[in-house]
Amino acid sequence: MREIKSREHKNKIYLYRETQIVSDSTTSPDVEGDLVINVGPQHPATHGVLHLVISLNGETIKKVEPHLGYIHRSIEKMCESLSYRQFIYVTSRMDYLSSHINNHGCAICVEKGLQIEVPPRAQVIRVLMDELTRLASHQLWWGAMAMDVGALTPFFLAFREREMINDIMEETCGARLTMNYMVPGGVMVDIHPNFQRKVKEFITHFKNKIDEYDELVTGNVIFQNRTKGVGYISKEDAISYGMTGPSARGSGVKCDIRKLYPYEVYNKVEFDEIIETEGDSFARYIVRMKEMRQSLSIVEQLIDKIPEGDFQAKTKAVLKLPKGEFYSRVETARGEFGVYIVSEGGTTPYRIKFRSPGFSNLSALDKMTRGGKIGDLIATMGTLDLVIPDIDR
Amino acid sequence: MDLKPGIQNNPFPGEVQPTPSGGILVTAIDDVINWARSNSLWPLVFGTSCCAIEMMSTASAKYDWSRFGFEVTRATPRQADVIIIAGTIVNKMAPALKRLYDQMADPKYVIAMGACAISGGPFFYNTYSVVKGADHVIPVDVYVAGCPPRPEALLNSLITLQKKIKAGMTREQIRNESKNETK
């Protein structure tokens, strides 16, 4: 194994939390006498492998520096040798909590290149799966965020509801977490006959539960003290840092791709875009709780109106995109996910770039947490809802 | 998954000889120690990517793993017995994984969960940064296949690890035995 290099600078005290590796060649200047500690890469609160190097003055944070790359799987290089039907399923391992939505974005990009028209039944099924995935992702976020702040019970409650959605997905798609279901042109198989009945049962069950969630955590005095006024970012800074999704909507930025550039049947359902203006962690929390209700109402509107017809458009077996560039944008549970394909006319793409929402959201972490304490940093990271494989790709 | 025939599969090792005021248990110390170790393994919180979500599902209420003794998940390796490698290991993370393994106290066991930890998984071809299998870094006792494996598969692997410990067949125990023999 390679040797571990240590930083040499006099008057520095190194204290390792969970003693992990410190061998990155950081050369950024610190003031002498600062306390530098590591959070991660293996740490229960980092939602993956994120290594933060924090410079402290006493207990007040002076600078937070994220070190990424502990799960960099070189997906962009790998996709240059995969065909257009194969690369879609690698993206569901990137942001694994909104795996359907990632696949959907890739399928839309390939369809733009080949000018394929998706049949209406497939469009409605895709939107239903997207919204169920968004619900499942927000449920897990709620459980994990409450666990970061210190409450352990919401974690088990969140997983109990998530298992209901996983069962529904498993009957139709065949898998619980990385459902390889979207293909360019529609969906891979038709929905199971039990799908509509089970989703309706889930809707009636979850409507009571979401009020229970609000009672448990949102109104809790300790939780509100931990999150109100913490991790503030203004609207202009949020746009400049490229933040999207519920993290930016908590600061007043209108950025929901489902409203601005509607795709599939989003222009035919009624739902609100939730905007809060305070810009702190509690506002981001409220945005996600309200988004869960909106997703539930979209599922309710669409579940009885699935049109008959094909579930997949007819396409050739081997897809070849024409020469050019194509970009597609979808709204995942974390923000705007972009797929940029540069094609030279072959069966594999020449260059693919995935614009992931977490990458830009993370770059604003330093701005949001300066001057706070370490507990505030953990609460802020919880509301940013980061999934690290999405950032490192 | 196939263990040699003739291994002990009793709930409690040894025989009880009945005497008027209770009973006397006759057994071997090794068997009792193995039984005790296998029924209270504490896993380390280590999940890098998608398999970590299935690990969390196994820990929660529907597929509860604390029925088998994996009650407390420790955040620090100094207090953990099992490390469940859930997720892909890349070149940058490998020294951290080795360091975690070295910090765990004996006896320690390793479960490789998911296709990525077994052999690099879907990221085997044409990647420059993935370690093709966690057993290039640390010795592994049980492999669980799947992408991601179902929670029931993970529970099956935990039960297999328990059986291996009771039979004295994990790498740790084999290494200790051969060390004792050469002395």
Next chain:
Amino acid sequence: MTNEELKIKLSELLSTVTFEEAGQWLNVNMDPKDWLSFAGSLRNHPELNFDYLFCLTCIDWKTHLSMVYHLESTQYRHTIVIKSKLDRNQPQIESASYIWRTAEFHEREVYELFGVNFLNHPDLRLLILPDGWEGKFPLRKDFEDPVNMIRL
């Protein structure tokens, strides 16, 4: 603003731009040495107001490299794509991280994967690759690594 109005406005700001309209959005080709002043005026001009940079990447055509910036305005909702060609042996361009703060991380990533030198970047070093990968640029087309990469 429509594509025609954008073309007129952008030609006023910088006279050496050329346009292509083959794709979804208006593509603007420009020289890398004019980038900083052009970017500043794109951001600050009251009728353009491009304040949201949502994608910054680089493409390796085998004879040269080309930088691609996707810009959008949250006020007027128009989108353009800016491309500029860089010399393959010595690729460098001004950094835009003081104009759009999101460019800081994106440019670090392009630096380590392609080797483009960003002038006046506040902190240009490796982001997602491990130590010791400074000279190798993995996403270039001529990258060879017989140890790690197993070809199908």
